[in-house]
Amino acid sequence: MNKVVKDAAEACADIHDGATILSGGFGLCGNPENSIAALRARGVKNLILVSNNCGVDDKGLGVLLANGQVKKMISSYVGENKIFERLMLSGELEVELCPQGTLAERIRAGGAGIPAFFTPTGAGTKVAEGKESRLFDGRECILERAIVGDFAIVKAWKGDAFGNLVFRKTSRNFNPMMATAAKITIAEVEELVPVGALEPDQIHTPGIYVKRIFEGSSYLKPIERRTVRKRDAASAGA
Secondary structure (H helix, E strand, O other): OOOEOOOHHHHOOOOOOOOEEEEOOEOOEOOOHHHHHHHHHHOOOOEEEEOOOOOEOOEOOHHHHHOOOEEEEEEOOOOOOHHHHHHHHHOOOEEEEOOHHHHHHHHHHHHHOOOEEEEOOOOOOHHHOOOOEEEEOOEEEEEEEOOOEEEEEEEEEEEEOOOOEEOOHHHHOOHHHHHHOEEEEEEEEEEEEOOOOOOHHHOOEOHHHOOEEEEOOOOOOOOOOOOOOOOOHHHHHO
């Protein structure tokens, strides 16, 4: 039952060329930074990445894109990544843009064993092109296929040797559902705690979904776009 491995290099050692990888996080929050760095070092190619976006040019999944390791992105947001934008517009990168709620549900459905579902989101738009359409209560809905990955790389706040995970704040977006929807889920955590240290009612992802876990290091936790307001004279003086 002990699923602990030494580090990201060991955890990601069997990720192969052409693999479909679900990568958790929201923007740059909750990114599996150590696993991404390990994939960059290994140089695996033709990856199909599923993530809400692809980081920025030099952070998050953007480092894999910049290194020419990504064949296709399935995501909801091009974001602040200029390389993503350039490769998408030039046709060098296959891109499947998906409404964010639909993307989340496609991953959740994959983890639940549901092969497809109907949704009104995107009906009557380019999103619906080539997809089956039906009317439900007079409303047009389109068929969306579930997403299942070969691997999922996720990042949690805390985890134990059984693979039970607790996420923190924004990093809870996408990470938990992606952990359920892959054949092999690799979890990196900020703190690896003894089995029994996590309060059962506070566990977000049960260890049954996790194949390997390790304690990460040197997290940068970058901010994708820092937005602050100018301080007025009164608050500055205070």
